[in-house]
Amino acid sequence: MNKAPSLGEEPSPVSLPTLGLRNPWYPSITASTSPRSSKDLEDTQSEILDTNSSTTITGDPGQHRMVVAIDYGTTFSGIAYAIHDNSRPELSNIRPVKDWGDDMSNEVKIPSVISYSPSTYKGEQQFGASLSPDAVAMVNTKLELEAQNTRLDELDLIIQVLEGTKDLNFEHVKRAQGYPGYTWKAPEDIVTDYLTKLFEHFEKAMVYLTEIKNNVPVDIMVTVPVNWSYKAKNSTFRAIRNAGFNENAFPHLEGYYLITEPDAAALYTARYIKQEEADSLKKGECFVLCDAGGGTVDVVSYKVKQVEPSLELEKMTMPTGAKCGSSFINGNFRKWLHCVLGEDRYHALDGRGDGERISAHATEGGKMRFVMRQFESHKRGFNGASPKMSIDLPDPLHKLNIDGIIEEGDLTITNDDMRSFFDDCINDLIELIQGQITQVENKNNRIKSILLNGGFSESMFLQEELAFSLRMRKIRLRRAEISWSAVCQGAVLYGMEIAKRKNHSQMIPCPRSYGLKTNSTFSKRMHDTRDIYRDPFTNKTMARSQFDWFILKDDLLLAEEGREIEKPLIWNFQENARKVCTVLLFEYLDDDIPDRYQTALEEVNQVGMLTTDLSHIEVEEFERCKNEITGLIYYRVECTCKFIILGTLMKCELWWNDRLMHEIMLENIDKSKEHVLF
Helix, strand or coil, X not given: CEECCCCCCCCXXXXXXXXXXXXCCCCCCXXXXXXXXXHHHHHHHHHXXXXXXXXXXXXXXXXXXXXXXXXXXXXXXXXXEEEECCCCCCHHXXXXXXXXXXXXXXXXXXECCEECCCCCCCCCCCECCECCCCCCEEECHHHHHXXXXXXXXXXXXXXXXXXXXXXXXXXXXXXXXXXXXXXXXXXXXXXXXXXXXXXXXXHHHCHXXXXXXXXXXXXXXXXXXXXXXXXXXXXXXHHHHHHCCCCXXXXXXXXXXXXXXHHHHHHHHHHHHHHHCCCCCCCCCEEEEEEECCCCEEEEXXXXXXXXXXXXXXXXXXXXXXXXXXXXXXXXHHHHHHHHHCHHHHHHHCCCCHHXXXXXXXXXXXXXXXXXXXXXXXXXXXXXXXXXXXEECCCCCCCCCECCCEECCEEEECHHHHHHHHHXXXXXHHHHHHHHHHHHHCCCCCEEEEEEXXXXXXXXXXXXXXXXXXXXXXXXXXXXXCHHHHHHHHHHHHHHCHHHCCCCEEXXXXXXXXXXXXXXXXXXXXXXXXXXXXXXXCXXXXXXXXXXXXXXXXXXXXXXXXXXXXXXXXXXECCCCCCEEEEEEEEECCCCCCCECCCCCCCCEEEEEEEEECCCCCHHHCEEEECCCCCCEEEEEEEEEEEEEECCEEEEXXXXXXXEEEXXXXXXXXXXXXXXXX
8 A cells, every 4th residue: 555645746626515504513524425326326336246245154053152232222222132053043042131230120121311410429320210310311312313304404403502502692601601501422422421331231241151252253233223324323333332342342243233123123023923822923924013112113014934944024015214203202292391381481390401402412301301200101001081191390380370281280181182292103103004004015915913012112092093093904903012122132033043144234344544635625623724825716715635534434334235425526727737637545544533634644545546637628618717806717627526335345436527537446445446437
């Protein structure tokens, strides 16, 4: 590999600014990512797959392996594991972690909650269910791993900032004494901290198996919702590794594998039903698995291919999902409560919640947590015939009276009120299931049963409404006793059978960071003043030779799923000058990525170069520009760098005017073969 060349060998491109809001949690220079939907990506993926033979997993019946599954959920999370010898997996071999320490009730899943507030003299753990009374807890952080998908989402984030800072009112800033009521950490870092606590308890649970854990091959299974974006998958993967689930804890770690939550739940639930009710699943029968969790609801349909000697399932549909889990019912209740109490009273109850948000973080203080625990109890037990329910409001609202709704701090929730909190979530869930039924019927099959899983599936009202919607189709609605932990245990089961699975999604940590050398518009916050120069064409103040890292060390690489990153770049030329556009590609091996090329000459390696000479192109095909100060006429060339990544292979392309000008292939991200196309 070549060392980085000295400055001035080739003119550096100017990176174009990214439109829209910059994600506040990402580094100041980021690459925009998007799926490559055209046939070109299919061709590229085929080419890459031809270059790199797929990894084969062979099972040795005499060798023991360990499988660890991590189910990080919006509202509850769990870990399960098994040690097996590659013979036929048994459900009894799967062990969910149950000992989470004091005040955790030893459940198979615990709340996905963490607090950075100090504990009291009682020594609360400040995560899960062990929180001090006044702790400010970070809740629903999993949903924050997703990027804002629309401009409306971006606008909502701006509004949250302004509301949280009281429109930047100086008196509010003084009262806050310059400190927020919660952490400034990014969502990925909060998830890392939470999973670190889970990892610590997992390690304690594994003490008696330490020698085995340190000496047998280990596979780690990671569960995610359907349609989970790359950004969310990447943040989840990085958090899991940084929390401790890595080579340091598992010396013989062989791989990470991705499985969707409904697939994991279907695998375990069907196996469990077959084991407990031998005649309940018949060959050729189709069913919908509905994994109704706290944040997302995911559905997928299967056909029973065979029952004996072992159960085999065939996936019949594409999994679908939506954000309509039970946490959104809680959100609807809080909105209703806000309207009932008014701004000032609600603020007294939830002073550090929605009204105080200075970021995308969702928080919950002690008083609101007291209210929500009562609401959760009512929510789980609610059905269509339930009478009025009441919630005790804490101080300072314990003596409040509002005619017809609150009496002496006793808040009344009617049956109609509670129905209204459920309506949107249940309607969306039913629509998802109806879509699955239609997909199966379009394949000349029919659904015989719906299998409900997840925490939301415990709702009696959900079960009633879903059964009512299915009454004319004669479809049976079922919910297994183990539905709450089916995802986590199903992921372990999937890992125990990984040797015989043809299609699996392997997750690979990127071994190093990759980036470009560009010139950027100068920012006092982002750049060193030693790099300042004035662009002779545009008169803009620029920063010379900055790194723009488009993939970071330990970022997620998916062995079977391609991803494209695009970087728009510009060059400016005078009419008679040679119009050579060159992009230098670099790698960096450590974690502390440099920003300035000038100070990293001995640290980075140049791994490739994209270049094209457009001098023979008529100048009319370029954008003609004029410097308003000097009168200089120049021509603007806009190109796009595209990076198509599949596993540890990366194809780098330089495009101009929708034409591919140059490409190189980085095989295993350390060798290159290049093809000049124009």
